[in-house]
Amino acid sequence: MSSVDKVRIKINNRMLEAKPGMTVLECARKNGIYIPALCYLEGLPVRTACRLCLVEIYGKPQPLPACQVKVEEGLEIITSSPELEELRRAILELILSEHPYFCLACQEKNVCKELKVTMARALETGGCVFCPRDGDCELQKVVEYLKIKRIPYDYKDRNRQLWLSDPFIIHNPNLCITCGRCLRACAELRGENVLTFSGRGENIAVDTFFHRGLRESGCSFCGACLDVCPVAAFSERGVYPAAADSIYEQSFICQLCSSACELRAEFYEDGSIRRIKPASPGAACARGRFGFREVFNRRLPPSSPLLRQNGRQSHSSRERALAAVVEAIRKYKPEEIAFVSAGLAAARSLLAFYSLAEALGVKNLFYLAPGDFYGKLSDLEERLGISIVRRLNLEELPKFQSFFLVDLDILSEGLTLWLEIKKSLNSGARLLVLDSGLNRSARTADVYLKCHPEKKALALLAITRTVLTAAPGLSFYRGYPEFLERLKEISVDRAVREAGLQPEKVKKAADLLLSSSPSLFLFGERFLRQPAAGENLTALWNLALKLEARLLPVQAAAGGFLAERLKKKFKLRVLESLEEIDRMIEAGKIKFLYVLGDLALRRKPEFLVVQKPFQTAEVGLADVYLPSATFIEENTLVVDATGRFKKIDSGKQELRQRNMTNEEILNNLAERIPVRLSETASHPEFYLKEEMTEKEFTASYLPFPPAAEEPEKGGFPATDSGSITIIVGRNLDVYSGVSFAREMESFRAISDPDWLWLNEAQARSLGFEEGQKVFLETGDCRLELEVRLSPELFPGCGVIFPILDDSVKVKLYNQGSISATIKVKQ
Amino acid sequence: MKDKEEEREKVRALLSVLPPEKRYLMLFLHRVQRETGWVTEEAQRMAAEYFAVPVSEIYGLVTFYSAFRTEPGSKNEITVCQGTACHLRGSSRLVEELTRLLGMKSGQEKPEKGVSLKTVSCLGCCALAPVVVVNGKYFGRVRADQLSEIAGKLQTRNDE
Numbered sequence: 006m007s008s009v010d011k012v013r014i015k016i017n018n019r020m021l022e023a024k025p026g027m028t029v030l031e032c033a034r035k036n037g038i039y040i041p042a043l044c045y046l047e048g049l050p051v052r053t054a055c056r057l058c059l060v061e062i063y064g065k066p067q068p069l070p071a072c073q074v075k076v077e078e079g080l081e082i083i084t085s086s087p088e089l090e091e092l093r094r095a096i097l098e099l100i101l102s103e104h105p106y107f108c109l110a111c112q113e114k115n116v117c118k119e120l121k122v123t124m125a126r127a128l129e130t131g132g133c134v135f136c137p138r139d140g141d142c143e144l145q146k147v148v149e150y151l152k153i154k155r156i157p158y159d160y161k162d163r164n165r166q167l168w169l170s171d172p173f174i175i176h177n178p179n180l181c182i183t184c185g186r187c188l189r190a191c192a193e194l195r196g197e198n199v200l201t202f203s204g205r206g207e208n209i210a211v212d213t214f215f216h217r218g219l220r221e222s223g224c225s226f227c228g229a230c231l232d233v234c235p236v237a238a239f240s241e242r243g244v245y246p247a248a249a250d251s252i253y254e255q256s257f258i259c260q261l262c263s264s265a266c267e268l269r270a271e272f273y274e275d276g277s278i279r280r281i282k283p284a285s286p287g288a289a290c291a292r293g294r295f296g297f298r299e300v301f302n303r304r305l306p307p308s309s310p311l312l313r314q315n316g317r318q319s320h321s322s323r324e325r326a327l328a329a330v331v332e333a334i335r336k337y338k339p340e341e342i343a344f345v346s347a348g349l350a351a352a353r354s355l356l357a358f359y360s361l362a363e364a365l366g367v368k369n370l371f372y373l374a375p376g377d378f379y380g381k382l383s384d385l386e387e388r389l390g391i392s393i394v395r396r397l398n399l400e401e402l403p404k405f406q407s408f409f410l411v412d413l414d415i416l417s418e419g420l421t422l423w424l425e426i427k428k429s430l431n432s433g434a435r436l437l438v439l440d441s442g443l444n445r446s447a448r449t450a451d452v453y454l455k456c457h458p459e460k461k462a463l464a465l466l467a468i469t470r471t472v473l474t475a476a477p478g479l480s481f482y483r484g485y486p487e488f489l490e491r492l493k494e495i496s497v498d499r500a501v502r503e504a505g506l507q508p509e510k511v512k513k514a515a516d517l518l519l520s521s522s523p524s525l526f527l528f529g530e531r532f533l534r535q536p537a538a539g540e541n542l543t544a545l546w547n548l549a550l551k552l553e554a555r556l557l558p559v560q561a562a563a564g565g566f567l568a569e570r571l572k573k574k575f576k577l578r579v580l581e582s583l584e585e586i587d588r589m590i591e592a593g594k595i596k597f598l599y600v601l602g603d604l605a606l607r608r609k610p611e612f613l614v615v616q617k618p619f620q621t622a623e624v625g626l627a628d629v630y631l632p633s634a635t636f637i638e639e640n641t642l643v644v645d646a647t648g649r650f651k652k653i654d655s656g657k658q659e660l661r662q663r664n665m666t667n668e669e670i671l672n673n674l675a676e677r678i679p680v681r682l683s684e685t686a687s688h689p690e691f692y693l694k695e696e697m698t699e700k701e702f703t704a705s706y707l708p709f710p711p712a713a714e715e716p717e718k719g720g721f722p723a724t725d726s727g728s729i730t731i732i733v734g735r736n737l738d739v740y741s742g743v744s745f746a747r748e749m750e751s752f753r754a755i756s757d758p759d760w761l762w763l764n765e766a767q768a769r770s771l772g773f774e775e776g777q778k779v780f781l782e783t784g785d786c787r788l789e790l791e792v793r794l795s796p797e798l799f800p801g802c803g804v805i806f807p808i809l810d811d812s813v814k815v816k817l818y819n820q821g822s823i824s825a826t827i828k829v830k831q
Numbered sequence: 832m833k834d835k836e837e838e839r840e841k842v843r844a845l846l847s848v849l850p851p852e853k854r855y856l857m858l859f860l861h862r863v864q865r866e867t868g869w870v871t872e873e874a875q876r877m878a879a880e881y882f883a884v885p886v887s888e889i890y891g892l893v894t895f896y897s898a899f900r901t902e903p904g905s906k907n908e909i910t911v912c913q914g915t916a917c918h919l920r921g922s923s924r925l926v927e928e929l930t931r932l933l934g935m936k937s938g939q940e941k942p943e944k945g946v947s948l949k950t951v952s953c954l955g956c957c958a959l960a961p962v963v964v965v966n967g968k969y970f971g972r973v974r975a976d977q978l979s980e981i982a983g984k985l986q987t988r989n990d991e
Contacts, residue, residue, distance in 0.1 A: 198885035203894040214890045215872055215901070222887070448885055509851070796876070 014080040023076040030058050030071035033084060040084050041093060041147045043100070043235050044184035045072040048286060050193050050431065052185050055100065057093050057147060060084050068092060094151050100182050101148075102158035104236070108133035109148045110156050136180075136237050139246045143235035144182065165210065171219040172751035173226055173242050173295045178210055181238035187211060187230035194287045196416060196427050196449035199224045211238070225417070225445060226755050228294050229287030242751075244280045247271075252279055255661070256653045259293040260350040260636040262737050263563050263646035264420040267653070268293055270637055276663065277302045278637075288424055290417075292738050296745035296752050300619075301635060303748060308620045308664075311630035318625070323665070329629050330599075331677045333612045334365065337597040343369035343610075345586060347602035350563035351641040352689045354667035357682060358601050359575045361671050364680035369595060370577040372568050373604065375815045376735070377581050378560040379569045381533045385542050389707055393556050395566070396648030399425050407435045407521035409554070411545060412461060413529030416445040418561035419646050422527075435521045437514050439464060441732060442798035443762055452514045455799050458732050458822050460504040462537055465544035466492070466709075467500035471515035472551060482550050483705030491709060505799065524554040530561060531732065534821035543707045550706055559646050561737060566644040574685065582815045583607075600627075601667065603742040605811050616670060621742035632664045635741070639666040642689050650690060729803055731761075731781065731825045733817045736806040744808050761790035761827070762804040768794050778830040781805070783823050786813045789830065803827075841867065842874045846881045856882050860892065860899055869900040897951055906945035907985045909965050911937070914953030916960035921975075925961055926950060928975040932982040946985060 011022050016033055023032040028051070033040050044054040051072050059068040063081035068089060071082070083089070101109065108114055117134055133139045168176035188200040188211060199222045203212035213222040230239040252271045259266045267284040278298045283289035310326035311318045321329075334342070344362040349355060355372075362370050374380070379395065386392055402425050415423040423446065430436055430449065438450040441458040456464040470492055479485070501508050518524055526549050532541055549556050560566070571577050580586070587607045589595045596611040605623055606613075615627040618635045638661070642652045665673070675682050736758040738745040745752040746759075761781055763773060773779070777792040781803075790805065798804065803825075807814040817823055845862050849855040856878060863874050870893050879886040893899045911917075911926050926937050926948075933946055940947040954962055959971025965981055 192885065192887075198887050201885075201887035201891035203891055205895050205897075212890070212894075214875075214886045451883055453883070513851075 009078075012076050012078040012080075014076050014078075014082065016082045017084055025076065027076050028072055029060060029062075029074045029076060029080070029082055032076055033071065033082075038084060039150070040071050041150055042072060043143055043147060043182060044186060046186050046233055046286065048194065049186060049189045049233065052189060054184050055182070056096050059089060059092055059096075061086060061089060090151060094153060097147060097151055097153060098156050098158065100144075101153070101156050103161050103163060104144065104180060104182055105131050105162075106156050106160055107131075109145065110153055112154070137240045137245055138237035141246075142237065168218065171224070171226075172754045173291065174219060174228065174231065175240050175242055176211065176230075177238055177240070180236050181211055182236055183209055183211070184235060186233040186235065187239055190229040190233045190287050193431055194424070194427065195227055195229050196423070196430070196446065197223075197225060197227065197229075198448050200230065220754060223445075223448075224755075226291035226295065227287060228283075228289060228291070232282065232286035241280055247273070247279060253661070255637065256284070257637045257639075258641070258643045258651050258653060259289075259297070260563050260643055261292050261297065261740060262418070262420075263350075263560050263565060264422070265350070265563070265643045265645035265649075265651045266290075266293055266421060267651065270298075272661070275305075276661070277305055288421070290420055291752070291755060292745065296738055297637070297740060299749050299752065300740060300743050300745055301637065304619050304743070305663075308632040310632060311620070311624065311627065313628040318627070318630075323631075326629050326631060327670075327673060327677060330614050330631070330674060333597055333614070333628070334674075334678060337612070339366035340368060341594075341596040342367045342599070343371065343586070343589070343595040343597070344599045345371040345373060345580075345601070345604065347373035347600070347604050348564070349602045349667075350567065350643050351636065351639065351667065352567055352644060353641045354601070354639075354671070355564075355567060355571060356685055356689050357668045357671040357675075358599075359571060359577060360682040360685060361675055361680070362599075363575060364675065364682055365678070368576075369589075370575050371586065372571065372577055372579045373583065373602075374562070374565060374568055374579050375581055375809045375818050376530055376534055376562070377568075377579050378530045378533060378558065378562075379565050380572075380579050381538065382558055383569075385533065385539060388539065389543060389546070391546055391704070391707070393558060395558055395569075397422075397557050399647065399649070402426065402429055402525075403432075405429060405434060405523055405525040405555075407437065407517060407524040409437045409439070409518065409524055409526045410444075410446060410450075411439045411465075411526065411528040412532035413527050413559055414440065414444040414446055415527060415529075415559065418529055419527075419559045421645060422559065422647055435517050437517050439468075439514075441802055442764070443795060443804050444797075447797075452510055452517055454506055454510055454514055457503075457505040457799065458730055458802050459535060459537065461532065461535070462540035462544040462709075463500045464504040464506055465541070465548055466495050467497050467504060467506060467511055468514055468518070469544065469548045469551065470495050470497045470500070471511050472518060472548070475515055476519050480551055480706075483703070484708070485706055487708065488547060488706035518552055518554075522552060522554075524549075524552055525557060526554050527557045527559050529559055531734070531821060533558075534733075534819065536821070540709065543709045547706050547709070550704060557647075561646075562735065563643075566646070566648055570644075581819050583812050587812075603810070607812070616667065617741045618664070619741040619743050623742055631670055633670055634662045634664045634666040638662040638664075639668070641666075641668070728824050728826050729801060730822055731783075732802060732804045732822050733820065734804060734806040735818055736808045739808050739810075742810070744810075756806075757791070758806055758808045759788075759790050760793045760806070762793050762795050762798055764798040764800045764802070765794040765796045767800045768792065773827070773829075780828045780830055781825050782828060783817070783825040785816060835873065838867070838871065838873060839877070842877050846877065851881050851883070853882050853884055856884060856889070857892070860889075864899050868904045869902055872901075897949070905940055905947040907947070907966055909933075909946065909948045909963065909981075909985075910954075911948070911950050912952075912954045912960070912962040912964075913950045914957060914960070916957035917953075917962055920960045922950075922961040924975050925963060925973060925978065928978050929982065932979055 009025055012025055014021055014023055016038055021036050030040055040058045042058040044052050053070050053073050056070055058071040060071045061068050061083040163179045165178040191200040192198045200211055202209055204210055231241050251274055254271050256269045259268050266289055268281050270281045271279040273279050278301055281294040281298050309320045310323055312321035312326050312329055344367055346358055359370055408426055436450045437452050438447040439454045447453040501511055568579050572579055590608050590610045598610045599614045601616050609626040613627045614629045615624055616631040616633050618633055624630045640653055645651055738756055746757045773792050775794050779790055779792055781788045781790050809815045809818055849859055859878055860870055863870050875889045876886055879889055911922055913922055929948055930936055935941050935948055937948050937950045956962055961973055963970045963973045
């Protein structure tokens with residue numbers, strides 16, 4: 006290894022500095038030197054398919070592709086010469102021979118708008134003027150650069166069918182230039198592995214497994230293919246060319262989950278969203294880019310405040326609504342007032358909200374967080390005497406050689422973190438997954454251990470035992486001898502069998518962990534949302550200690566990290582369900598309730614204020630409803646799943662808002678009352694950072710209960726009794742109480758809270774069909790659901806992803822997994 | 832349903848003799864192709880799980896190589912090499928002759944006759960050019976007048 010940290014190269018006689026390992030193309034782009042390229046894209050692995058980036062290198066007999074040549078000290082490069090342009094033109098002509106080129110090579114394209122030349126020139130109506138990417142197409146740019154005037158070949162129409170059966174995304178294979186960006190983004194950037202090339206030679210095509218639709222191919226509709234396609238082979242439904250001066254853009258942090266992705270929205274003049282794109286290709290999901298856009302557009306125009314007078318709600322001015330709130334606050338004693346927020350992730354809003362309550366002397370402060378992941382974790386830490394760092398510096402990631410996901414589908418539950426981990430995987434790190442099915446990230450896993458949903462601790466013990474057999478070496482943490490003694494009592498064979506694992510995979514998993522160290526163990530919400538959460542964490546902790554691995558909890562739902570901090574500062578109570586508030590209202594303890602966010606109350610207190618962006622059914626109870634701006638219209642601070650602060654530089658943009666932001670409303674109220682909000686509300690970053698210090702402690706092995714002396718049952722699946730284990734996940738496709746799936750059919754096609762996922766083979770043998778309407782009956786309730794089949798799911802269990810909009814579903818969710826029976830709906 | 836289970840059993844047997852490492856994937860595909868005549872969707876899915884390779888990637892491979900099929904093949908398969916050497920030694924005449932004899936074009940299948948005719952780019956045995964492969968058996972230095980004999984045999988075999 007050389008210790009050179011920079012090399013000097015010459016491009017077009019310009020002396021430039023570059024980092025070793027960089028390619029010539031990257032170096033040129035960084036220095037603003039244009040080299041045409043259609044298949045290269047920053048962030049994607051190099052494929053060298055288009056060969057347009059050919060450059061002359063001093064001392065080399067022929068031109069070489071700049072995307073492949075690594076910089077070297079003293080390299081001299083020419084990026085443009087008559088010979089190179091001729092070569093590039095010849096290549097481009099071949100690419101164009103299979104792409105409708107009439108408009109591209111048209112001499113009158115500048116006057117096309119007036120003359121509609123294309124109508125007369127093209128064989129059929131088509132060409133750039135009808136293309137959704139017109140003006141924003143990379144092929145057009147290259148044609149311009151190389152000054153292509155005519156194409157010597159006849160246009161070969163591939164005449165292939167368009168993919169029109171999917172929501173949000175349209176694929177037109179006739180426009181494809183087979184650069185392979187989409188499939189590299191799909192597989193290497195995202196790890197989705199839906200797209201592939203099929204066929205060879207002139208038959209090559211972007212395809213899916215057996216040419217199924219995207220929906221049937223397990224596509225998550227992240228839209229990465231839309232971000233990277235240089236032409237319009239992939240285009241977004243309903244997005245048409247628009248003059249640049251008729252749209253305006255706004256960056257924002259998405260608050261729909263804890264990934265807190267930075268997105269960019271394009272608005273039309275009327276304030277509706279044209280489209281939402283991620284800050285970097287592929288760094289978004291269907292929820293953020295399609296779901297939110299549709300809901301936002303459907304909920305336009307802006308809503309006005311509602312005020313209840315003489316028992317009836319009616320529209321009112323903002324002035325009158327705010328005055329009514331102030332008047333009511335003055336009327337009640339602080340102990341009769343309660344403030345509760347739910348489903349919110351914005352730091353500034355939450356701090357202002359609780360600061361206002363504090364200033365009023367209110368003691369009943371609540372934060373509704375079903376599952377209360379970090380709270381549960383804190384309780385467990387205290388009980389077990391351990392401490393787990395919740396933050397992760399993303400710069401540390403490259404040092405990890407393996408990643409172990411336990412009960413965590415990080416692709417769906419922690420996208421930002423996943424995209425970073427995927428980079429490590431691409432450069433040789435390895436991935437182990439322990440889950441019970443429907444785990445997207447497992448598609449990229451080197452080893453995927455599928456186990457019984459309630460036997461995670463046992464599965465972990467089996468792995469630990471296998472690791473110790475292969476590497477019995479010492480461990481310097483306390484309690485190791487006792488730990489070894491205990492472990493001896495565990496029979497690997499039996500643990501493997503009871504957990505429903507495959508013995509050879511457990512062996513592979515242990516090998517992976519031992520050969521790829523250090524390792525990062527990540528666990529999700531489901532891991533702690535089980536009766537055996539303590540055993541789970543103990544088993545994972547011990548394995549991590551043995552392997553010197555780092556543990557990291559990952560919560561999918563937004564706001565969890567903040568709730569932890571707020572809890573300390575405001576003596577706030579984090580609630581897992583609404584029941585307590587309902588009881589307090591019934592008992593008359595709460596007379597005035599201020600709700601920030603979505604809350605499905607059963608009963609209304611004397612005075613109810615609801616503040617949230619969209620006017621949904623729950624607003625019907627309110628005495629005052631204050632519509633607030635959506636997160637797309639505010640510039641707030643968000644803490645993501647790894648503890649990072651995220652915000653958009655507010656100096657960069659002027660926000661257009663329909664409504665006041667949460668923070669503005671709360672400050673306005675404070676002024677009117679009047680009370681002074683504490684310093685923390687105005688300096689959230691400073692205040693929260695200070696709080697995020699970690700405590701010191703010594704690690705030791707934890708004792709675990711002896712293997713349960715369960716009589717050996719017939720093993721899993723135990724569906725003969727008619728009951729089945731249902732894993733209750735959580736649907737995050739909801740904003741301000743509006744479910745994306747309920748709101749629009751297109752979203753329902755890709756994700757629906759009313760789906761019941763079952764193992765395909767097992768469901769068929771029991772007589773269930775895809776799309777069948779069934780009832781899921783538990784001790785608590787009966788849900789009407791639609792059967793979906795997946796070959797991936799662990800046999801004998803099902804999965805539901807309800808939206809937690811009522812107390813029954815919250816109850817199911819808090820149980821984690823439930824035993825239920827399925828009845829066909831007659 | 833029973834056929835499917837039989838098929839799965841066959842594939843399972845082929846998989847179990849190979850180590851679950853990605854580099855054995857091609858070997859597995861060749862074996863499935865040879866044993867069953869085609870590489871079914873189910874076989875691809877099972878291989879994907881076994882070798883920890885995405886199904887889409889396997890599908891890409893299977894469609895890339897003309898040695899693999901994704902649907903059942905004909906009873907009789909005739910392959911004519913169109914590589915440079917075979918081409919120079921008149922393989923296109925062989926294709927023409929076969930087209931006439933069988934009444935079908937290259938790339939076509941005639942289920943009623945149980946024959947499929949296809950051309951490939953090179954079989955790697957250029958010394959034998961022009962080469963015709965019939966049901967896995969290689970015929971070298973083939974002359975057009977020998978083809979009627981071969982074609983005749985195929986059809987009789989099919990009649991049996």
